Amino acid sequence: MSGGVDSSVAAARLVEQGYEVVGATMKLFCYGDDVPDRPCCSLDSINDARDVAHALGIAHYVLNLEDRFDLHVIQNFVSEYSRGRTPIPCVRCNSFTKFRDLLAHADALDCRYIATGHYAVARDGALFRGDDPLKDQSYFLWGIDPAVVERMLTPVGLITKAETRAIARRLGLVTADKPESVEICFVPDDDYVGVLERHLPADAPALSPGPLVTTAGELIGEHRGYARYTIGQRKGLPGGAAEARYVIAIRPERREVVVGGVEDLAGHRVRLDEVNWLADPLEPGGECEVQIRHRSRAVPATVVSAGGGSLDLALAVPVRAITPGQSGVMYGDGGRVLGGGVIDVPGDGGA
């Protein structure tokens, strides 16, 4: 229970359905006095979760997973940016912290299930997209252990966000009208570079100036550290060119940020690493739909090769800004999550 409306209503619905529910709030990081109030994991949010648990008549505990979160999520976040990639810490948190370390606590409490306020649907050991297309969060859940899916309860997966808020209001939960948290929880004010600066030495390559080059290899300027860039980004690039310029690739070994035109952003292939399957693994020739960003549309794809935890997919239509570090999530019929992986080299573009 993050102290947000989704997990509040998830808990409420389970209580209504007669489950014996134990509320848990993961304490994942602490900025002490530096950042007085964060949208989640702050004292206010913990108190909101406590209030809701009390209103529902369930026990509530704060579980300190700071060390584990730091190890598996924050350190990965920093090392991925150091490698010129754009990580999704929420995916790591789900895979390592929430649905593994938190589950260890649930096991110790003899809990049969682990419930979440994610907009996704766990059914008969399979995971599907949430019914609300605007809120679907299945993209962030591809990395969990398939055995955990069988124990997952997703009480808000079949309703819309609006319905969730309506339920919270009906029950008088303090979190009913809480604004959506859209930031990464441990990144204050959306300043991810600030987080990197706290964790990396001042002369770290990722934060040091380097060459801005075109796809043709022409030097056009200097950038202020490649970690400040992500594939497809327009902001922060020198103007003056006839056409709009975008970041096409990041080459950390040379500290280069490569820019090009919009046509250079299109990719036809995706390579996934750290592949995890929530269904029978696809063999070469197997078909699925793959989604390469949280808010992008999934496109038809065919497995070209597979093995060693990696997977190459050929896309039926080109996709814009395939970004190393983001997730590629494979979907099957009915929006079933087949599996996913971390995007490695950006298909057939750039590098």
Place this chain on the structure above:
Amino acid sequence: MTRPPVYLDHAATTPVRPAVLEAMLPYLTAQAFGNPSSAHRFGRAARAGLEQARREVAQALGAEPNQVVFTSGGTEADNLGIVGAALAARERGATMCAVVSAIEHKAILSAAHAVCHLGGREVVLPVDQHGRLELDALDQALAGRPAVVSVMWVNNEVGVVQPIGEIAGRCEQAGVAFHTDAVQAFGKLPVDLATLACTLATISGHKIGAPKGIGALVVRDRKAIEAIIHGGGQQYGLRPGTENVAGAVALGRAAALAAAEQGTEAERLRALTDELAARLRAGVPDLVINGEGAERAPHVLSISVPGADSEALLMHLDLAGVAVSSGSACSTGAVEPSHVLVAMGVPRDLALGAIRLSLGRDSTADDVARAAEVMPSVVAKVRKLAGVLGRA
């Protein structure tokens, strides 16, 4: 839960005693709700209750009624003692320095820190492995002529009793004001300020069966402190603001009862706590009793379970119907090793596996048996969990 839960967290707070509730109720309602500063009959009725409460508190502590300053609780009393003494020192051109022990309650440690922010200094005195103050360090600090020395009588986390007479004597000899936080001592040990050379002493209501929101600072030398809040001159100007009459009345009643019952109650609690320690140790042979080598108050038992996490212990005990505390209750849910155990040199692993069981008036042999009964299985579960998650 089939059986009612067992409350073993009396050092955190206690239920209001029926006799105390009965005594305070008239001061909340039509009978005597008045403002004690008012000259009319309503004011007089409230004033009578307030002054009666002052006498009761004074008598219970071996102090004079005009030495009792009611506060909103232990934290405020501690702040008035420390910050007030620093301000008084500044007023008379003396060193604005607060000397405190490393195992004080956060109220004292934070107040001493506040003295630094006011331009003064703080000195934190070490304790030995049993939690007893290092007296040599005290002597050294006294040589610097600080504004105040504060050492708690009984530590709230481990129950260790300080050689308070010795400490007070050394401060008196050095001509330095001495404050003691007697919140956990009062009602559990014989507390007689008439025989103790202390300048200032803190007590709290809700640890002895009065409600939360009332406490007192005994001020035996008004020149020793300055007010830290400012208002209409009530309570000798040391703690202005319309008095919490009902709270004061409750504290008076609870203090009188606590003092009267101290001897028999301490004996009863000592036997229960000893029984609890023995039973817990029988079920969890490798548990460590913190502060075991020192004299300890009869109602507090701090144990460390090797390879277990205190927050997880607390949670599983709660679900098993036994309420305890992980060191000192922290509102943030933050999990840091207790500063008390760290100061005592307890290894990090043991400090992170510490819980406090504390008994009170309504504790019974049954409660002790229940806690001891559930502990081994709780410990087994929590250790298994620690095995999965690893430890910091």
